[in-house]
Amino acid sequence: MSAPTVQRADEPVGxxxxxxxxxRLLVISAAFxxxxxxxxxxxIAEVIPALAVGAVLTAVGIVVLRARRRVGxxxxxxxxAVMLAGSVPFALDHLGHPESGIxxxxxxxxxxxxxxxxxxxxxxxxxxxxxxxxxxxAIAVGLLGITATVALVATAVxxxxxxxxxxxxxxxxxxxxxxxxxxxxxxxxxxxNTHIFRHTFTVEGTDIDVELPALQGVRIPIDLPAGTxxxxxxVPGHESMTSVLVVE
Numbered sequence: 001m002s003a004p005t006v007q008r009a010d011e012p013v014g015x016x017x018x019x020x021x022x023x024r025l026l027v028i029s030a031a032f033x034x035x036x037x038x039x040x041x042x043x044i045a046e047v048i049p050a051l052a053v054g055a056v057l058t059a060v061g062i063v064v065l066r067a068r069r070r071v072g073x074x075x076x077x078x079x080x081a082v083m084l085a086g087s088v089p090f091a092l093d094h095l096g097h098p099e100s101g102i103x104x105x106x107x108x109x110x111x112x113x114x115x116x117x118x119x120x121x122x123x124x125x126x127x128x129x130x131x132x133x134x135x136x137x138a139i140a141v142g143l144l145g146i147t148a149t150v151a152l153v154a155t156a157v158x159x160x161x162x163x164x165x166x167x168x169x170x171x172x173x174x175x176x177x178x179x180x181x182x183x184x185x186x187x188x189x190x191x192x193n194t195h196i197f198r199h200t201f202t203v204e205g206t207d208i209d210v211e212l213p214a215l216q217g218v219r220i221p222i223d224l225p226a227g228t229x230x231x232x233x234x235v236p237g238h239e240s241m242t243s244v245l246v247v248e
Contacts, residue, residue: 022124023069025137027062029120030076033113034058040106043196046175054083070125077121080114087111090236100198100214108147116140160216163190167219172199172212177231177243183222184248192217199238203245204230222247 034055041047057079065072087110094100094107120136163169167190168183174195183189191201191212199212201220206229210220224247233241 026120030117036109080117084114102196161219182246189220199233202232202234
């Protein structure tokens with residue numbers, strides 16, 4: 001997508017060229033973050049309304065930028081700022097878990113990408129030099145490469161547990177637990193998280209609070225007295241993931 005050509009009659013050619021460079025980098029960065037959200041929707045087969053609205057407003061800002069540059073800059077800047085503020089509580093939790101590669105990488109792109117867009121809006125508004133735009137672009141590409149590498153390595157080195165004979169299997173294939181999980185005291189529960197989201201298996205009132213990395217299985221000994229227990233996932237945004245654990 002080409003950046004808008006902006007030059008007033010009293011504006012030097014060099015300044016207009018610098019504006020084009022910053023606008024081009026801004027468009028690429030904002031579009032990349034929005035596309036990352038759309039790809040994430042496709043991977044989880046679910047649309048997150050807030051991210052969908054952000055992607056639409058980003059597209060609007062990019063289109064408006066061509067005709068009304070300052071208005072487009074405001075739309076892109078405000079959209080990124082609001083989306084960043086709203087995602088911080090969720091992203092901060094995911095950023096500490098690079099072993100869940102896709103989930104972690106999406107959080108990094110969401111936070112770092114929107115911070116970059118906000119910085120680029122400020123730079124484009126003030127029209128910095130072409131050389132600075134090229135430097136920022138090179139740094140952004142380098143950081144993206146590092147992020148992808150960390151996600152791939154972290155995912156590769158954390159392979160999870162293998163199911164063993166006698167384990168009671170529980171498959172998590174979405175942001176939901178089954179309504180009821182039944183085991184005997186002393187059993188080992190093998191929880192296979194087949195989803196790209198990380199989760200936790202947290203039994204309230206007990207010491208069982210186990211990370212479930214994305215696309216990995218975890219063996220959880222259930223050394224609890226017979227009874228009924230509440231199970232939750234304490235990842236922010238997953239409050240609906242509840243179940244009842246019945247220990248016989």
